[in-house]
Amino acid sequence: MMLLSGHHAFITGGSRGIGLACARALLAQGASVTIAGRDVAALGRAADSLRTGRAQTGKPAVPPDPQGQAPAGLLPRVDICGLDVTDEAAVLAAIAAAARQLGPVTILLNNAGQAQPAPFAKTTSQHWQQMLDVNLTGAFHCTQAVLPQMLERGWGRIINIASTAGLKGYKYVSAYVAAKHGLVGLTKALALELATKNITVNAVCPGYTETDIVQDAIANIMQKTGRSEEQARAELAAGNPQQKLVQVEEVASAVAWLCQPSSSAVTGQSIAVAGGEVM
Secondary structure, eight states: OOTTTTOEEEEETTTSHHHHHHHHHHHHTTOEEEEEESOHHHHHHHHHHHHHHHHTTTOOBOOOOTTSOOOTTOBOOEEEEEOOTTOHHHHHHHHHHHHHHHOOOOEEEEOOOOOOOBOGGGOOHHHHHHHHIIIIIHHHHHHHHHHHHHHHHTOEEEEEEOOGGGTSOOTTBHHHHHHHHHHHHHHHHHHHHTTTTTEEEEEEEEOSBSSHHHHHHHHHHHHHHOOOHHHHHHHHHTTSTTOSOBOHHHHHHHHHHHHSGGGTTOOSOEEEESTTSOO
């Protein structure tokens, strides 16, 4: 069912992992998608994979009209955008350009994130600021840039990919945990401001998920402890009552549901996709 036909989703960190899985899920529901990130080459490869997968349905892909309405029965477009979310001016320009290409942005997925471990005593002010800039301030920039388009359209979905780190603590990643707690707080505050505007704001909080960030964490455990990859992976999965790493498609499924028109009563929520790790 093309429940999101005529809508335009802007996804940061969209070239891989959770962002790419979400792009695929939203395309399947009829939304046009702009995937954004710093690695333009990776974005190009990701867009090709999305287009190839869509072409296998046998349906042609055409651009929406200037108001963002996708022609009935035809699938929407995929576009890419090289972007550093910590650069406010670049974000404003990128989202304006994306709207000219595919119509007003009515779905924003703040997925760009970065996790670098460090004991608190060794966390430099530069490290601290970098974690805040990428994981929290980037979402602030993108949300401010798209909000006028959503208000004018009278409909919107803002989804922040936080983390279980936004709901609980983890050792050796204090800056990351602080940033993700901030993102959950921003979600709640903005949801209240927009509650009467037909715009919902929610956070999806994955546990350890099969992404590049987790691969980096596994490599770090192996390097510092001498454990094998299998042992390091098992250590990360141990906190999940299901005893497994979350899959990106499981996160994307939650995101796609929050974007649907039928989810309009769900706002200000922080939904853990973590196998019961947070209850």
